[in-house]
Amino acid sequence: MKYIYRxxxxxxxxxRNIFRKPVTDLQFPRTRRERADRYRTSFALVHDEHGEEACxxxxxxQMICPSDIxxxxxxxxxxxxxxxxxxxxxxxxxxxxxxxIFCELCVQVCPxxxxxxTRNAPRPEFSREDLFLTREKLFANEPMVTWATATKLAEMxxxxxxxxxxxxxxxxxxxxxxx
Amino acid sequence: MDTIAAIWDTIxxxxxxxxxxxxIVIATVALTLVAWSxxxxxKLAGRMQNxxxxxxxxxxxxxxxxxxxxxxxxxxxxxxxxxxxxxxxLSPVLLMFFALASLAVIPFGPDTVIxxxxxxxxxxxxxxxLMLFPLWMAGWTSNNKYALFAxxxxxxxxxxxxxxMLLMALVPxxxxxxxxxxxxxxxxxxxxxxxxxxxxxxxxxxxxxxxxSLAEGNRIPFDIPEAESELIAxxxxxxxxxxxxxxxxxxxLHSMIASAMASVLFLGGWSGPVFPGIHWMLLxxxxxxxxxxxxxxxxxxxxxxxxxxACWRWLVPISVVVVCAAxxxxxxxxxxxxx
Numbered sequence: 001m002k003y004i005y006r007x008x009x010x011x012x013x014x015x016r017n018i019f020r021k022p023v024t025d026l027q028f029p030r031t032r033r034e035r036a037d038r039y040r041t042s043f044a045l046v047h048d049e050h051g052e053e054a055c056x057x058x059x060x061x062q063m064i065c066p067s068d069i070x071x072x073x074x075x076x077x078x079x080x081x082x083x084x085x086x087x088x089x090x091x092x093x094x095x096x097x098x099x100x101i102f103c104e105l106c107v108q109v110c111p112x113x114x115x116x117x118t119r120n121a122p123r124p125e126f127s128r129e130d131l132f133l134t135r136e137k138l139f140a141n142e143p144m145v146t147w148a149t150a151t152k153l154a155e156m157x158x159x160x161x162x163x164x165x166x167x168x169x170x171x172x173x174x175x176x177x178x179x
Numbered sequence: 180m181d182t183i184a185a186i187w188d189t190i191x192x193x194x195x196x197x198x199x200x201x202x203i204v205i206a207t208v209a210l211t212l213v214a215w216s217x218x219x220x221x222k223l224a225g226r227m228q229n230x231x232x233x234x235x236x237x238x239x240x241x242x243x244x245x246x247x248x249x250x251x252x253x254x255x256x257x258x259x260x261x262x263x264x265x266x267x268x269l270s271p272v273l274l275m276f277f278a279l280a281s282l283a284v285i286p287f288g289p290d291t292v293i294x295x296x297x298x299x300x301x302x303x304x305x306x307x308x309l310m311l312f313p314l315w316m317a318g319w320t321s322n323n324k325y326a327l328f329a330x331x332x333x334x335x336x337x338x339x340x341x342x343x344m345l346l347m348a349l350v351p352x353x354x355x356x357x358x359x360x361x362x363x364x365x366x367x368x369x370x371x372x373x374x375x376x377x378x379x380x381x382x383x384x385x386x387x388x389x390x391x392s393l394a395e396g397n398r399i400p401f402d403i404p405e406a407e408s409e410l411i412a413x414x415x416x417x418x419x420x421x422x423x424x425x426x427x428x429x430x431x432l433h434s435m436i437a438s439a440m441a442s443v444l445f446l447g448g449w450s451g452p453v454f455p456g457i458h459w460m461l462l463x464x465x466x467x468x469x470x471x472x473x474x475x476x477x478x479x480x481x482x483x484x485x486x487x488x489a490c491w492r493w494l495v496p497i498s499v500v501v502v503c504a505a506x507x508x509x510x511x512x513x514x515x516x517x518x
Contacts, residue, residue, distance in 0.1 A: 007478055018223070018226045025231075
């Protein structure tokens with residue numbers, strides 16, 4: 001008896017819903033919601049403040065990438081024409097978006113803030129080859145970069161970095177060495 | 180004009196031409212209604228879940244059934260290698276045939292009936308029972324474990340719920356003293372609807388008949404033969420394209436026929452004031468069909484054992500009592516006394 005009563009009760013609920021305003025007033029392919037600030041869809045390689053390519057081909061991103069999709073081909077070390085200092089140069093850089101898990105680790109490890117994530121629209125492609133982000137495509141994405149560089153992320157996550165820390169900091173470092 | 184009238188006369192006097200003509204007309208109208216009832220269901224379901232339903236194809240999504248049909252027809256028809264090819268292809272065709280055959284005897288108006296059979300009630304119930312065969316054929320010949328389970332469940336459920344359904348269809352037959360659906364409706368038009376008078380058995384019989392025909396048509400809350408969360412899509416799991424489309428299509432047709440039968444047997448069919456009969460018949464059918472959809476988007480699914488328990492422990496004993504009570508009431512209350 002209880003179940004019959006509850007069935008009628010639930011039928012009353014669905015009946016009442018018919019006359020409510022639909023919550024899905026936004027019809028997706030025709031009208032889209034504005035993208036959130038922290039939206040991350042793709043990658044870019046950037047130039048540094050001297051107008052040179054910021055990447056020094058240290059291969060840290062290639063090492064840390066969990067899906068092993070970044071390939072860095074390092075060029076020869078040379079003297080920078082702008083600053084006069086010796087630094088590494090990039091011969092080729094490929095990021096395979098087929099397997100990217102958007103963990104942002106490559107951005108976080110970059111010592112020169114050379115690789116960043118971007119907010120440009122996600123582009124479905126017709127072939128897998130189109131999902132390979134070559135060096136040219138990555139530099140073309142540069143205008144769409146977000147604020148999140150490796151330096152700023154590190155500051156945000158650990159504001160005390162590089163300063164004198166409380167005692168607990170020492171323990172952490174010994175743990176890291178042990179492991 | 181004379182030739183047209185003559186052709187018309189021939190059609191109406193020759194039983195073969197009459198059957199063919201009305202058969203084509205009613206089948207076409209019914210299939211169109213079924214197609215747009217799917218639109219109606221999707222719209223209703225959307226509103227019940229605070230969505231808007233189909234909106235893109237045509238005004239208010241009205242052309243959505245055409246788009247769906249087109250999509251299904253363009254798809255490849257794949258026969259699994261291990262399947263029994265002939266029966267695999269035959270079963271959706273047979274399913275559609277049996278569903279459409281039940282339409283033949285349903286009276287839509289005082290004169291609008293394809294075949295005015297003396298055993299109309301039996302005809303409809305027989306074809307409702309026969310519809311289990313193509314389901315079982317599809318389940319067995321697909322050579323797929325999901326389809327096999329679905330077929331077995333469909334047959335078990337169909338056979339069980341046929342018993343209360345048949346017994347409850349007997350109540351109007353006892354009252355009207357005829358198996359002819361037109362006679363049953365005429366009797367109700369002359370006296371009163373069986374759901375109202377004689378009091379008691381009519382309304383119980385209507386409720387049980389409605390529940391049993393829901394179970395017979397594999398609708399929620401009795402949709403364990405196609406339980407999506409357990410069996411993917413039931414017997415139609417190996418079918419593709421339009422051969423798949425015939426399964427849900429037949430399901431809708433079947434529940435539409437069940438609503439039509441319930442309104443003929445208990446709600447007075449085409450009898451009603453002011454408007455011509457066919458309006459009343461379609462209105463009653465539409466209301467019952469909407470209730471079926473409403474239940475579908477509200478209730479949850481029975482478990483297999485609960486389903487069987489509800490049938491054999493509750494519905495069958497109650498129906499036996501109701502049939503006896505109906506016979507007694509017929510003797511004392513209805514005009515004519517003992518037949």
